[in-house]
Amino acid sequence: MRRKALAFSLLAILLVSAISGCIGGGETKTVTVTKTVGSEESTTSPAETTQPTNSITNYPTETTTQIPTIDCSDETWREDFEKAISCALQPSQNHNFDPVFSLSLTGNKTQDALTITDFLVNYVPLDEFVENQSMKKGHYYNIKTPYELFQTRRGTYADMALFGAYALARDGFETYIFYVETKNGFGALPGFKVEVNHPWVPTEPFVIFWPFRIPLRLSAALEFLNIAGETVNNVTVYEIKYENGEYHVEKLGTAPGNEFKFKTSEFSLFGAPHEKTLARLIRQTYPNCKYTTNLSEFTGNQLIDQQLTFPYGALFYSVPFEQRYTEILYSIMIQDPNMNEALENCLTMSARIWNADDNYNAVYDFMISTP
Structure with missing residues (x-):
């Protein structure tokens, strides 16, 4: 246009x-x-x-x-x-x-x-x-x-x-x-x-x-x-x-x-990655890492927090297309050097917190357990 x-x-x-x-x-x-x-x-x-x-x-x-x-x-x-x-x-x-x-x-x-x-x-x-x-x-x-x-x-x-x-x-x-x-x-x-x-x-x-x-x-x-x-x-x-x-x-x-006013509330309330989709994608590349929303499944000796930013992610998120959104989030995840290093040593992983900043970036705080 x-x-x-x-x-x-x-x-x-x-x-x-x-x-x-x-x-x-x-x-x-x-x-x-x-x-x-x-x-x-x-x-x-x-x-x-x-x-x-x-x-x-x-x-x-x-x-x-x-x-x-x-x-x-x-x-x-x-x-x-x-x-x-x-x-x-x-x-x-x-x-x-x-x-x-x-x-x-x-x-x-x-x-x-x-x-x-x-x-x-x-x-x-x-x-x-x-x-x-x-x-x-x-x-x-x-x-x-x-x-x-x-x-x-x-x-x-x-x-x-x-x-x-x-x-x-x-x-x-x-x-x-x-x-x-x-x-x-x-x-x-x-x-x-x-x-x-x-x-x-x-x-x-x-x-x-x-x-x-x-x-x-x-x-x-x-x-x-x-x-x-x-x-x-x-x-x-x-x-x-x-x-x-x-x-x-x-x-x-x-x-x-x-x-036409955009609201971030849809993302803020339900912007967690789609569990089955992200678990499947992570297993394909990092077979030792399990993604879960059940914290009782966490194993390992150390817990680390890893932050990831999805540029303009709040604008992309919607409930009906959360699986496609999660695929895109994963592609950003594996391109991030710090996240990639954390995943290499990961045993268990979960999205703990997510929020949208003033620029509509989706900011995730992942909890990752390592040996």
């Missing part, structure tokens, strides 16, 4: 160096992609003591409107993102491309969201030339259909948003597209909800934000833009529904960026 400079992509460049594990670390995820075009374990852990005030139904400040019927027979819709939302999503424009079949989606909402994310991050590089030129023009152009992106494996943030929404809605998600206007440009993100049956878990939607391989809360993604100096001015929300073989679009409205 760039106007006179690449806003969304600039953010990625700034953060890749600081959070290398979030981009390429951890376990490599392979997406089963079926080119023939046919006609994670969900969590229920609590995550927040109060519901966020910025519920999706309260975001927009304008009246909900149905997008008017658009003539998609010519190609002018490719120069107007709002028109493209209506035209590019229609099955007739996509050769009846079925992303559920082609991406081998299973109906498990948490896992399917990760599969769609992994496809975009691992197989679809950003078309920086078209993205940059779009910012200079003041609008996206040469917008692709989801089928075209699937075939060409390259696209802008607009193209990725359309593909994400096309796949998510087809798979039965409550689906959105967020069109974001910042100080220096604009961009689009596909959004969805994964609800957990617990009153303390936020209902705020997630977005897929290339190149991050974990879905982010919407407010977290917008906070990343603010951190990068791309102050969010406005967010326009579109809801996408797939019914009876057709996609339907409603414009829910536009809200100012300052209405």
Whole structure:
């Protein structure tokens, strides 16, 4: 995303160096992609003591409107993102491309969201030339259909948003597209909800934000833009529904960026590593070390405290995707020389304390027993 400079992509460049594990670390995820075009374990852990005030139904400040019927027979819709939302999503424009079949989606909402994310991050590089030129023009152009992106494996943030929404809605998600206007440009993100049956878990939607391989809360993604100096001015929300073989679009409205407040409480309450995931990963590299949350299992003669900082980790954490978060945390863990040395001598290990600092860094205090 760039106007006179690449806003969304600039953010990625700034953060890749600081959070290398979030981009390429951890376990490599392979997406089963079926080119023939046919006609994670969900969590229920609590995550927040109060519901966020910025519920999706309260975001927009304008009246909900149905997008008017658009003539998609010519190609002018490719120069107007709002028109493209209506035209590019229609099955007739996509050769009846079925992303559920082609991406081998299973109906498990948490896992399917990760599969769609992994496809975009691992197989679809950003078309920086078209993205940059779009910012200079003041609008996206040469917008692709989801089928075209699937075939060409390259696209802008607009193209990725359309593909994400096309796949998510087809798979039965409550689906959105967020069109974001910042100080220096604009961009689009596909959004969805994964609800957990617990009153303390936020209902705020997630977005897929290339190149991050974990879905982010919407407010977290917008906070990343603010951190990068791309102050969010406005967010326009579109809801996408797939019914009876057709996609339907409603414009829910536009809200100012300052209405999207990120809260660290989800991380602060439940930001411990996912026990089974971290135990498995540690055993693979450090077979003598056991990760546990049961302090009675601790053995050895010495106990040491080892601190680890996950840059911007509070922005990445969420209950539904805590397993993917833990994989990223582990990739940061093994890149830290002090932590790596401690793990080499580890017998038993546990996360004792975690908190978020003023810069959204996730700070962990691990207790490690040694011989």
